[in-house]
Amino acid sequence: MLSFEGIGTLWQVETAEPVVAEVGRRIRDRVDAFDLAYSRFRDDSLVSRLRAAPASVELPADAPRLFELYRKLYAATGGAVTPLVGASLERLGYDSAYRLTPAGAPVPAPPWEDAIAWDGRTLSALRPVTVDIGAAGKGYLVDLVSEMLVDAGHTEFVVDASGDLYRRGPGTIRVGLEHPADPTRAIGVVELGTGAVCASATNRRAWGDGLHHVIDPVTGMPATRVLATWALASTALEADGLATALFFTEPEYLTRDFDFQYVVVDSTGRVTYSPDLTGEIFT
Template identity: 55%
Template sequence: MHTLDFEAIGTQWQLTTAAPLSPGTGGAVTELVESYDRTWSRFRSDSTVARMAETAGRFELPASAAPLLRLFDTLQQLTGGAVNPLVGRSLEVLGYDAAYTFQRSGPSAPAAAWDDTVSWTADGRGTTLTTSAPVTFDIGAAGKGQLVDLVCAVLDEAGHREYVVDAGSDLRHSGGTPLRVALEHPYDATRAIGVLTLADRALCASAVNRRQWGDGLHHVLDARTGSPVDAVAATWTLAPDAMTADGLATALFFTGPEELSRSFTFDYVRMFTDGRADYSPAMAGVLFP
């Protein structure tokens, strides 16, 4: 097997392929990641998201924005507004800002209402997003998963059929030997609560310990209040693609799996802060007794 390691969008990536990547394919991955970051990062001053935070208006986005925005449309409806990519300003108030101050600057601030603030249209060439007020996007609920899928598409186009794309807590496997993956305990990174087998699917996880600072402050916020969640500690979801798995891993902090399963097909494990766990029937054997 051949590996390519790099850092992007704030996390460490590893691409594992049965055949080595050509220079052209490696370059295409690098260009894709840079383009995605230049569009969506709220941590760089030259991004489209940075311009959205300065002024309302019309913004031209790549064609790949449409499925991401469509997913957010659905998730914000299913969670009653708890999952909302306009939560960036709420994170900034709590200290998770572009300068990484990790210093709270005020009381928790709810995100702007998605349906009242944003509209968008798409065709085969691109996506046009219109905002009625300056807003700070944070697509962390599903964006890293989408970027995993986009990297997989580059590998597919180059003829790779056996690979693993690993972006920290987001994984996607294709072909070859199934991958055994440990489910990291949210309160002790040296332990696992179980192990599952990943084959031709995506696995995404979200946990309150991943980005944590201060007393009870972390990156999983309820956009309706701007406050960190306190009932669920970690989630893991399996789905056909990483964008969906990533978004559902976030949504499970706020909404029961029964509601989400009306719109999506997935498997899951969810661990609560009191130590309890629930899971879909297909995941019954993956947890340690």
């Protein structure tokens, strides 16, 4: 098993055949390069150049899939999923210094059309913006690592980035769904074949009373209607983005544009899930 730290999280790559040292090195380098391009926690990242003043940056060749998904989710959720919540998170204390203490009134996210322009390669800030791709970026990087394994000849593997998981291989594996109020318990299990399952929960990346990483862009405050979500899709990019979208949008609206399965735990503890869920919810 290949295990390492990257983009602030633990990665575990399990393969049927050993990952040779050179492939492992390239994977770690790829994760570091992604961080250097997209991390708002680094002053030397590409997106950090957009913080101080209107500017443009040419993003890596992997950027189109990521920003095309963001545009699609932005439209499907009425603007609730956006890469422009970075300033909101920083105001609440989740910044590069990890102050973890709010500093002033909440900051709503600006509308996409008023703040950034994306032409397929260049991201332009029409005003100073703090870009945050946390809603889908980690899932996308899971896909990119998975593609590297396929290119290296691996046909059976699991890439797990702290809960954002992509699997390739025959049959299925059982993946537990962690109870949002008790990490020692599961609310159910799903059967995962070749594809991805990603989760989002308010008890993860939380740093104070009611403060967590899933931000309502309208208010600039953490979302309160949902406690935890899971999405199963063909790619981790979509699964990760949809897990965030489920905090703000009813699943039936998202299934018009996306092919996925879901589990949602709302703030009352009620669990809803796909009628065709390949798994079991414990009652």
